[in-house]
Amino acid sequence: xxxxxxxxxxxxxxxxxxxxxxxxxxxxxxxxxxxxxxxxxxxxxxxxxxxxxxxxxxxxxxxxxxxxxxxxxxxxxxxxxxxxxxxxxxxxxxxxxxxxxxxxxxxxxxxxxxxxxxxxxxxxxxxxxxxxxxxxxxxxxxxxxxxxxxxxxxxxxxxxxxxxxxxxxxxxxxxxxxxxx
Numbered sequence: 001x002x003x004x005x006x007x008x009x010x011x012x013x014x015x016x017x018x019x020x021x022x023x024x025x026x027x028x029x030x031x032x033x034x035x036x037x038x039x040x041x042x043x044x045x046x047x048x049x050x051x052x053x054x055x056x057x058x059x060x061x062x063x064x065x066x067x068x069x070x071x072x073x074x075x076x077x078x079x080x081x082x083x084x085x086x087x088x089x090x091x092x093x094x095x096x097x098x099x100x101x102x103x104x105x106x107x108x109x110x111x112x113x114x115x116x117x118x119x120x121x122x123x124x125x126x127x128x129x130x131x132x133x134x135x136x137x138x139x140x141x142x143x144x145x146x147x148x149x150x151x152x153x154x155x156x157x158x159x160x161x162x163x164x165x166x167x168x169x170x171x172x173x174x175x176x177x178x179x180x181x
Contacts, residue, residue: 037104044093045094048089048090048093051134052083052087059144062075074144081137082137089134093115096117097116146162
């Protein structure tokens with residue numbers, strides 16, 4: 001939100017600028033500083049990759065750690081679904097403007113859609129879809145190992161470790177939710 005800085009650390013002028021611009025497409029139109037627009041593109045370029053690879057890494061660890069055929073099958077299904085989700089949003093992000101440099105160079109006549117759209121409703125629609133589906137996948141990946149907490153044969157150190165990880169994960173999500181506007 002603060003162009004690389006926490007909003008609380010922005011100057012009054014910087015905060016007013018951010019508050020005036022409520023949509024990234026407008027930031028790109030209003031921004032005449034090409035480097036900033038390129039940084040925005042690089043940031044949006046890497047985000048779907050990182051979220052996809054983090055979830056896949058966790059799911060592969062689950063497959064390795066769990067012995068039950070049903071839980072392993074669920075993890076494999078979720079890994080395929082996560083890969084498909086990541087591929088779709090990588091394409092939506094990487095090719096949101098054609099030619100690609102028109103994302104950051106306003107002198108090029110673009111054909112933009114989705115994340116590169118200059119229309120607020122279109123941009124908001126794809127952003128909400130991406131956030132909702134990513135969050136849903138995050139919740140499922142987070143909940144997969146919870147069954148271990150309730151199995152009678154799960155040893156106490158395993159339960160405590162899982163409980164600590166869940167608490168840490170929830171603390172992280174809640175703190176990010178609190179910081180984000």
